[in-house]
Amino acid sequence: MISINRQSDYAIQLVVALSKVSKKAPLSLKKFSTDSNISFLFLQRIARSLKNAKLINSSRGMYGGYFLVKAINKITAKEIMEAVDGPFGVAACFRGHACPRVKTCTSKQVLNSLNIQLNNILSSMIIADYIVKVK
Template sequence: MLRLSKLTDYAVVVLLRLAEAEGVQTTPCLAGATGIAEPTVAKVLKSLGNAGLVESQRGARGGYRLARPLSGLPLSEVIVAIDGPIALTACVDSAAGSCDAEWICPVRGRWDPVNEVIRQALAGVTLADLARPPVAPQDRCSQTQPPPMAAPAALAAE
């Protein structure tokens, strides 16, 4: 199963909160607004800052702000900033020495195209896409079934 880390999930939440806020936001403010522990928010912001996704401002009115709009922040960059390179297996991108069975592996190097497709898919989703409200599913039953009929008068009288 391909699953993102909790820190990556928290990073997305923090970035979306920064986009909603006006101006610079402090770590304690972001922690309170998101419900994420302050040390975790600080850790996430440090990684996001190192990756150039957020900018920090020092001083009495210091804090963090987005380095660019949500539409310019691909999900893939957030994942790489927090979790490192996107890789399905240890031998992706023809990495050598990361697997005990690489010398006999029949699929060595064959995961690279799959990994590239996943990277491209994640790069095609921006945080602006994630910030949009979800589309409510349509109630299929109400569209395909006629409204319920009233009970016959004889049954209603009983």
């Protein structure tokens, strides 16, 4: 079964939370960790990856925290997942790894089609479209 790992799940949750704050009032990672019951150290690693991908940034100081750099209506599920997990691919051979069975693989066409379709879906999923508006 194909599933999204915990790191991608939490990264999406963090980006959604960051969509509700601004650069002038950033989100404390410590507070988000406590509120969401996610390990602070794990969130730090996720935030670092998202920052390296230029999706988020941080400010230091007493009122520091994290905020989005890219508009939420421009961020895709694929961007977030690749920021924390590396290149998308349903199998190792689609993530740039060499396969000893490349010449004899009987499932390559099926997996390639699946890879293309999932890639297209994740690339078209704009996170802003899935955020529930709460008044």
